[in-house]
Amino acid sequence: MNAIVAPATIDLRPATADDLPGIERLLAGAGLPSPGADAHPSLFVVGEGADGLVCAGGMERHGAFALLRSVVVADGARGLGLGKRVLARLLEQGRRLDITGFYLLTTAAVDYFKTAGFAVTTRSRVPLAVRQSSQFQGVCPDSAVVMSLCLDRGGQPN
Numbered sequence: 001m002n003a004i005v006a007p008a009t010i011d012l013r014p015a016t017a018d019d020l021p022g023i024e025r026l027l028a029g030a031g032l033p034s035p036g037a038d039a040h041p042s043l044f045v046v047g048e049g050a051d052g053l054v055c056a057g058g059m060e061r062h063g064a065f066a067l068l069r070s071v072v073v074a075d076g077a078r079g080l081g082l083g084k085r086v087l088a089r090l091l092e093q094g095r096r097l098d099i100t101g102f103y104l105l106t107t108a109a110v111d112y113f114k115t116a117g118f119a120v121t122t123r124s125r126v127p128l129a130v131r132q133s134s135q136f137q138g139v140c141p142d143s144a145v146v147m148s149l150c151l152d153r154g155g156q157p158n
Contacts, residue, residue, distance in 0.1 A: 010054060010082060012089050022046070022053035032070040036060070036134040044069070045089045047082055051104040057086040059094060059102070062129035067095050068104040069135070083133035087116055091151075100151055103130050118147040 023046065026033040031077050035137065037058065039045070044058030057071035068090065073082045094102060103126050106113060110120065123131065123146050130136065 008141045010047040010049055010077075012045050012047045012055075012085060015041050015046045015056065015058070017041050019044070019046050019053065019056075023058075026053055026056050026072045026074060027070055030072065032072055033135070033139045035139050037069060043093070045086055045093070047086065049077070055082040055086050057083075057090050059090055059099075060133055060135075061097060062097070062127065063100065064100045064135065065072070065130050066097075066099045066102050066125045067130050067133050067135055068102050083112075084116070091149075095151060101127070101150045102151070103127075104147050105135055105140040106147065107141065107144050109147070110138045110145050110147070114149050118149045120150045121146050 020041055023037055023041075024034045037096075039060075041058075044056060053074070054077040054122065055071075056075040058069040059066040060069060071083050071086050071090075071128050073080075073086075089122060091102070102118070103121075104113065104118065113132060114120075123136070125134040125148070126136070126146060
């Protein structure tokens, strides 16, 4: 994707299995890992432009907790707020699923996720089910920063 897109023309929708190749292309283009994304396509959100997918993000559910998968925006669509929209949609989806806490691993987006309410934490504070995910078991490097966002019963970040 080389052309700038108008964010208002991008509607977010739940991903389908047919979107997996496009999600994997977006992830590869941003240097983000894709292993395991195919196991949870129904928990991904995508935004499509005239030339295909321009943004995506997903989560893996682990009981009352979720692992936030890569939020990614194509080069020509960065800086337009699409990543924030994807993240907001995923958090709302988590609230509907009664998720009480989100966790993520990042090597380059600590400041971005801090502005969204996530806080740096330690691996030992992550629920065991989440730590057993492929992301924690080697897909992401041990040097990745662990972050969390707890939701209260009203659906607001703590």
